[in-house]
Amino acid sequence: MSDNPETAPAAGSLADRITKPDEPKPTDPSNVSNPKEDGASAPAQGSPDLEEPDYTVAVKLSDLQADPNNPLYSVKSFEDLGLDARILKGLSTMNFRKPSKVQERALPLLMSNPPKNLVGQSQSGTGKTAAFVLNVLSRLDLSTEQLQMTPQALILAPTRELARQIVGVIQIMGQFLEGLVIGTAVPADSNARPSKMDCSVVVGTPGTVQDMIKKRIMNPTGLKVLVLDEADNMLDQQGLGDQCIRAKAMIPRNVQIVLFSATFPAHVYRYAGKFAPDANEITLQHEELTVEGIKQLYMDCSSDEEKYQNLVQLYGLLTVGSSIIFVRTRASAVEIEKRMVAEGHTVASLTGGVEGSQRDAVIDSFRSGEAKVLITTNVLARGIDVSTVSLVVNYDIPEEYSGGQRTNTPDYQTYLHRIGRTGRFGRIGVAISFVSNRNEWEMLRKIQDHFQCIIDRIDTSDWDEVEEMIKKTIKNTRAQANFAQVN
Numbered sequence: 287m288s289d290n291p292e293t294a295p296a297a298g299s300l301a302d303r304i305t306k307p308d309e310p311k312p313t314d315p316s317n318v319s320n321p322k323e324d325g326a327s328a329p330a331q332g333s334p335d336l337e338e339p340d341y342t343v344a345v346k347l348s349d350l351q352a353d354p355n356n357p358l359y360s361v362k363s364f365e366d367l368g369l370d371a372r373i374l375k376g377l378s379t380m381n382f383r384k385p386s387k388v389q390e391r392a393l394p395l396l397m398s399n400p401p402k403n404l405v406g407q408s409q410s411g412t413g414k415t416a417a418f419v420l421n422v423l424s425r426l427d428l429s430t431e432q433l434q435m436t437p438q439a440l441i442l443a444p445t446r447e448l449a450r451q452i453v454g455v456i457q458i459m460g461q462f463l464e465g466l467v468i469g470t471a472v473p474a475d476s477n478a479r480p481s482k483m484d485c486s487v488v489v490g491t492p493g494t495v496q497d498m499i500k501k502r503i504m505n506p507t508g509l510k511v512l513v514l515d516e517a518d519n520m521l522d523q524q525g526l527g528d529q530c531i532r533a534k535a536m537i538p539r540n541v542q543i544v545l546f547s548a549t550f551p552a553h554v555y556r557y558a559g560k561f562a563p564d565a566n567e568i569t570l571q572h573e574e575l576t577v578e579g580i581k582q583l584y585m586d587c588s589s590d591e592e593k594y595q596n597l598v599q600l601y602g603l604l605t606v607g608s609s610i611i612f613v614r615t616r617a618s619a620v621e622i623e624k625r626m627v628a629e630g631h632t633v634a635s636l637t638g639g640v641e642g643s644q645r646d647a648v649i650d651s652f653r654s655g656e657a658k659v660l661i662t663t664n665v666l667a668r669g670i671d672v673s674t675v676s677l678v679v680n681y682d683i684p685e686e687y688s689g690g691q692r693t694n695t696p697d698y699q700t701y702l703h704r705i706g707r708t709g710r711f712g713r714i715g716v717a718i719s720f721v722s723n724r725n726e727w728e729m730l731r732k733i734q735d736h737f738q739c740i741i742d743r744i745d746t747s748d749w750d751e752v753e754e755m756i757k758k759t760i761k762n763t764r765a766q767a768n769f770a771q772v773n
């Protein structure tokens with residue numbers, strides 16, 4: 287069991303934010319009215335890669351979606367999946383033209399009646415969020431004000447950033463559903479007071495939701511669907527797992543339980559079957575898990591100091607698009623940030639150690655492109671969807687913990703989720719892992735064996751060559767884009 291404290295939600299006070307898609311609140315950072323936001327809300331608002339008239343990626347995406355071996359492939363259209371016209375309209379504002387494989391397979395299973403549980407697995411960046419959000423929206427009854435104000439679906443995510451991102455997706459997909467009200471249940475800053483969850487859908491972190499139910503701030507009696515995003519992490523992580531079980535015990539027994547993740551290690555998968563009994567299943571082999579568009583590389587570093595120097599050398603590349611640098615501890619995130627800033631570089635850091643409002647400000651500025659280089663811990667390893675991320679750096683290789691101690695065993699799942707912050711929905715990205723000692727080298731070798739993937743070495747004796755090689759890969763998307771445009 288992994289027990290990295292970074293992924294546990296901050297305990298203590300509660301916060302919530304209720305938003306009605308039909309009543310935009312300009313001050314709400316997760317609100318659809320902010321045209322610069324990325325991630326959840328990006329496609330509808332102009333994620334540069336997916337929005338019309340960006341003919342380029344549309345062409346490329348349609349090629350990928352026509353290839354039966356690609357996870358984005360489907361034969362059906364969204365119309366074929368029997369979705370409500372108002373939801374289809376929401377999808378079309380997001381420029382979703384065709385479902386991905388997981389959407390095409392999951393939606394009929396999720397939407398059939400009587401409802402059945404589902405355990406669903408699909409590679410990072412293949413559209414699992416839309417799969418569960420479309421089911422949730424399809425199952426809501428918003429015919430009376432009382433129904434609109436009583437939670438009918440509960441979506442749990444491991445971090446506040448992911449919960450807020452999911453809220454953004456629901457706001458856009460559900461924007462034509464009159465009476466839809468969305469509540470965000472994430473830990474508040476210490477001076478804030480929670481208000482009642484008078485809403486149709488609640489998205490939150492398990493600890494906060496559990497607390498809200500206990501304090502009668504949230505009424506769980508009308509719930510019909512429970513979704514766990516990043517379900518393997520939610521069920522396996524110390525603290526989170528208990529909170530999920532307690533939250534489940536407080537809600538009606540007959541809810542539809544939906545578990546999604548890119549990874550389901552065997553021991554969690556068995557447990558997932560107990561949490562969501564008699565579930566339909568969509569699974570992948572672990573060799574199928576790596577995403578083709580992500581070029582995996584590693585860099586030899588002779589010491590910790592050389593890791594830092596190499597990162598600084600890479601700075602020019604980090605800012606070609608956006609990039610995320612993953613480190614092991616909060617302290618090193620802050621230290622690297624300070625040092626780079628002192629040397630004149632523009633970087634930001636986000637860790638679980640700071641108050642919620644500050645975390646929100648940092649992730650929002652990263653989504654908007656204001657901050658292009660983000661140093662973080664495993665807290666952002668999962669789910670975060672920022673389409674401009676073209677480079678991920680594993681400054682430290684993700685490692686399993688046992689009883690709070692490092693084990694020198696790679697954390698395979700976290701590796702996959704971290705590198706999956708790039709190369710999303712058919713895009714191209716680069717992931718570079720730094721290796722500075724024998725243990726790290728061993729862990730990287732194990733990762734290669736586990737996923738049967740190739741992680742190429744970068745030769746740092748000639749930095750110009752390094753730059754050229756990485757730039758070529760990152761810019762590949764654009765090269766194809768230009769090609770598509772002239773043709």
Ligand SMILES: Nc1ncnc2c1ncn2[C@@H]1O[C@H](COP(=O)(O)OP(=O)(O)OP(=O)(O)O)[C@@H](O)[C@H]1O
Nearest residue numbers: 382384385386410411412413414415548669671711
């Ligand atoms: N059918 C579609 N057509 C076009 N874009 C899509 C479609 N489905 C999802 N997307 C976009 O693909 C991106 C990745 O989707 P999403 O974040 O749901 O991936 P995921 O499978 O949950 O990944 P992860 O495992 O990393 O959480 C998002 O920007 C989303 O808007």
